[in-house]
Structure formats: structure tokens, C-alpha cells
Amino acid sequence: MLSPSYQVAVLPEDSRAAVRNNAGGHVNHTIFWTLMKPNGGGAPTGAIADAIKGSFGDFDKFKAAFEDAGLKRFGSGWVWLSVKKGKMELASYPYQDTPILDGGFPILGNDVWEHAYYLKYQNKRVDYLKAWWNVVNWDEVNNRLKMARS
Ligand SMILES: [Fe+2]
Numbered sequence: 001m002l003s004p005s006y007q008v009a010v011l012p013e014d015s016r017a018a019v020r021n022n023a024g025g026h027v028n029h030t031i032f033w034t035l036m037k038p039n040g041g042g043a044p045t046g047a048i049a050d051a052i053k054g055s056f057g058d059f060d061k062f063k064a065a066f067e068d069a070g071l072k073r074f075g076s077g078w079v080w081l082s083v084k085k086g087k088m089e090l091a092s093y094p095y096q097d098t099p100i101l102d103g104g105f106p107i108l109g110n111d112v113w114e115h116a117y118y119l120k121y122q123n124k125r126v127d128y129l130k131a132w133w134n135v136v137n138w139d140e141v142n143n144r145l146k147m148a149r150s
Contacts, residue, residue, distance in 0.1 A: 008101070024096035028078055032111055034140050041134040046142045048107070055088040065090055067129040070112045080109035083148035105148035108141045 008020050043059055044052055056062035070079040073092035081090050082104035089104055092112070099106045110116075110132055117128035 020101075021096050024098045024101070027100060028096055028098050028106075028109065028111070031106055031144075032109060035108060035137055036132075036135040037137040037140075038135070040137045042138070044138045044141065046138075048138060048141050048145050051088055051145060056090075062090075063133060066110075067126065070110055070129045071126055073112050076113040078109050078111055080104070080106045082106045082109075083145065086149075105144070107144040107148055108136070 008016055011019055043049065049059070052059055052062045056065060066079060066081065069090055069092045073079060073094070075094065077092055077094045077097070079090070079092045080099045081088060082099035083089070084099065084102070084104040089099070091099070093099070110129065112125060112129070114123075114125075117125060121128040121131075
């Protein structure tokens, strides 16, 4: 199967940006909605807890790195934890780009477009990033980790 980035590259040049932006926005948000639930949050459990500990040391260090990546994304974009070639990868992406473009399998991500937080947090992206942990659906993150590894 062709990689998604190659598939975008074979499109006619005048439609590449539109497909990349709209398909990326669709896939990013479709995953994002499943990663949250009311009364979520708390510490991760199961395989994702072990994976975070193995790759980042502990949950607090992971949270700090995730928030830092989200905070440093200039302008609009996303921060994603993904599995790429069997390893955990934390990175931010501009606009509606997705780890899928680079062969990653996204398992946990946050929308850092201003539209995601300005009504409640105005320009305080860091407050939004910190509060977001309270709605994370760790069961779904574990589901996605299982899919990434199968
Ligand atoms: Fe969004």
C-alpha cells in the first residue's frame, strides 16, 4: 500500500493542499473526539501506562513533554503521541497534518488550534493543555495502542 504522503503527492498539484488539509482535519478530529469523555482523566492504566513509563520515565514527565510540544507549536496545529516503527513518538504538527502522513499511528492527541480553547481559555493555551488531561479517555488510548501494535 502506498504511504499516505505519497498518495497526496500523486494528486493533481492544484488539489493537494485542499485534500491534505481537509482529509487531515477529518481524520485528526475523528480520532480526537474518541480520546475524550466526561469524567475521564486520571493516571493512565494498562499497556499505555507501561509504554509511557518505558518511553518517558513517568506520567508527569510525559505530560510535561506533551504540554511543551503543544505550547511550542506556533500557530495552529496538533500534538500527537503515535507509534512509529514500533516506537512511541511525541511530536507536534502544523495545521491539519497528521502523524499518518509520516507512517505513524496516532494514539493520543490534542487540538491546539485556537478554536479548540479560546471560548473558555482565551489565549491561555497552557491552561487548556493542563485541563485537557481531565477528560482523556485512557480506555480508548489503550484501544488505539493495541491497534497500533497488531
Ligand atoms: Fe479543531
